[in-house]
Amino acid sequence: MSNRLNFKIVGSGPTGILLSIALSKLDLYIYLTDLLSREQLIYQEKTYAITHSTRKILLKFGIWEKLKPYLFGFDKLSISDSVTSSFTTLRISDLDDDISAERNIGWVIKHSDLMKVFFEEIDNNSNIIFKSPQDLSQEKVIFDYKFIATGAIPINKKSNHFLYFRKKYNQSCLTFKVLLRGNLQRCAYEIFREEGPLALLPLDKNLYQIIWTSSASKSLDRLNTDKNFLMDNLSTILPDYFKLDQIVGEVNLFPVSLSINLSIFNSKKLLFVGDSFHTFHPVGGQGLNTCWRDVNNIFDILNSNSYINKNNLRFFKFKYYLSRSIDIFFTLVITDSLITFFANRNYLFIPVRKISFILLNNFLLIRKIVLNQMTKSILFKIIK
Numbered sequence: 001m002s003n004r005l006n007f008k009i010v011g012s013g014p015t016g017i018l019l020s021i022a023l024s025k026l027d028l029y030i031y032l033t034d035l036l037s038r039e040q041l042i043y044q045e046k047t048y049a050i051t052h053s054t055r056k057i058l059l060k061f062g063i064w065e066k067l068k069p070y071l072f073g074f075d076k077l078s079i080s081d082s083v084t085s086s087f088t089t090l091r092i093s094d095l096d097d098d099i100s101a102e103r104n105i106g107w108v109i110k111h112s113d114l115m116k117v118f119f120e121e122i123d124n125n126s127n128i129i130f131k132s133p134q135d136l137s138q139e140k141v142i143f144d145y146k147f148i149a150t151g152a153i154p155i156n157k158k159s160n161h162f163l164y165f166r167k168k169y170n171q172s173c174l175t176f177k178v179l180l181r182g183n184l185q186r187c188a189y190e191i192f193r194e195e196g197p198l199a200l201l202p203l204d205k206n207l208y209q210i211i212w213t214s215s216a217s218k219s220l221d222r223l224n225t226d227k228n229f230l231m232d233n234l235s236t237i238l239p240d241y242f243k244l245d246q247i248v249g250e251v252n253l254f255p256v257s258l259s260i261n262l263s264i265f266n267s268k269k270l271l272f273v274g275d276s277f278h279t280f281h282p283v284g285g286q287g288l289n290t291c292w293r294d295v296n297n298i299f300d301i302l303n304s305n306s307y308i309n310k311n312n313l314r315f316f317k318f319k320y321y322l323s324r325s326i327d328i329f330f331t332l333v334i335t336d337s338l339i340t341f342f343a344n345r346n347y348l349f350i351p352v353r354k355i356s357f358i359l360l361n362n363f364l365l366i367r368k369i370v371l372n373q374m375t376k377s378i379l380f381k382i383i384k
């Protein structure tokens with residue numbers, strides 16, 4: 001009989017599925033499951049910003065080259081504050097030497113392209129078994145470890161065995177794609193507005209993904225409005241050189257929160273990964289990148305053992321939460337501070353906002369710190 005351990009991953013979103021691919025490099029059986037079918041998991045209208053730390057993680061797991069045809073890179077990042085009329089543009093020259101050769105600050109990818117490549121990878125791995133929860137329950141397998149990657153809605157928050165913290169921003173995020181007239185440069189935009197940040201991510205020469213944060217009620221009104229009216233509404237707040245042509249595909253709404261969910265007060269062999277472990281405000285496009293850094297740490301901890309057995313899994317949970325604490329703390333503080341200072345018209349914060357842009361526009365070192373922290377995170381050097 002095989003001595004291989006059985007690991008179960010509940011949730012096959014981008015976190016659960018990358019975790020299955022990463023763990024398949026180890027000598028394990030991986031059982032991956034989701035409430036949704038393969039088609040439902042693939043065909044979703046989401047788009048993700050990809051950072052340099054993610055590039056390194058995907059390279060490590062042999063996925064980067066396969067994703068390359070579907071990635072759209074951007075070499076400029078425009079940051080502006082509509083309340084103080086301040087702006088700056090970060091460029092390739094602001095990147096650290098170890099990443100500047102990539103000639104991109106970041107990349108953007110459609111969810112469906114990402115998931116197609118991921119599922120092809122699963123099909124080529126005999127030790128990943130993807131099944132519905134019903135089919136999996138027929139298997140009579142005893143699982144040696146369970147990973148919960150079920151996304152932002154917690155499945156256990158009422159239990160005393162888990163530590164759950166959540167801050168609601170009373171904001172929601174509206175996402176949709178727009179076609180623009182004319183040829184735009186490969187530039188991403190983060191526009192700080194009184195109601196919340198508005199991000200524009202380039203997906204093609206004249207296709208942009210809009211990630212528009214606002215109060216929950218305003219976002220809902222915009223979701224229910226006519227597409228032409230929504231486009232007119234957006235045109236009034238975009239810089240003049242954006243000539244909107246039409247909205248493409250669906251308009252979606254997703255809730256925005258800051259949350260931490262830890263499974264520490266119990267001896268259960270389970271832990272949380274990705275959005276089910278932590279959620280952040282989408283400002284700065286850190287969400288999924290942070291989820292994939294969880295996957296990287298899980299792989300590293302397990303891979304540091306010459307072989308994986310029940311004994312060395314005993315302290316696995318604590319090693320994992322400890323190894324993720326600094327990165328998650330930084331991401332939490334940075335995203336939350338950006339919202340506290342830049343998503344309002346509070347006159348007390350105006351000097352801080354103006355000074356931030358003066359510093360960014362006049363000091364190369366400050367520009368470098370901001371841009372490289374955003375795209376590399378504090379983990380870049382230790383991702384091997």
Ligand SMILES: Cc1cc2nc3c(=O)[nH]c(=O)nc-3n(C[C@H](O)[C@H](O)[C@H](O)COP(=O)(O)OP(=O)(O)OC[C@H]3O[C@@H](n4cnc5c(N)ncnc54)[C@H](O)[C@@H]3O)c2cc1C
Pocket residue numbers: 010011012013014015016033034035036041045046047048049133149150151152155175211252253254255273274275276282285287288291
């Ligand atoms: C509508 C929407 C639009 C978004 N758009 C963007 C965007 O444009 N850009 C961006 O950067 N981020 C976006 N986000 C956030 C981004 O999707 C998440 O940060 C990212 O998907 C986290 O990945 P995950 O795999 O951890 O969780 P998820 O992607 O949420 O995946 C969780 C999976 O678990 C499954 N699941 C849930 N409960 C169970 C259960 N009990 N048993 C089995 N399976 C279960 C779900 O079906 C799902 O497939 C969006 C989120 C939503 C909800």
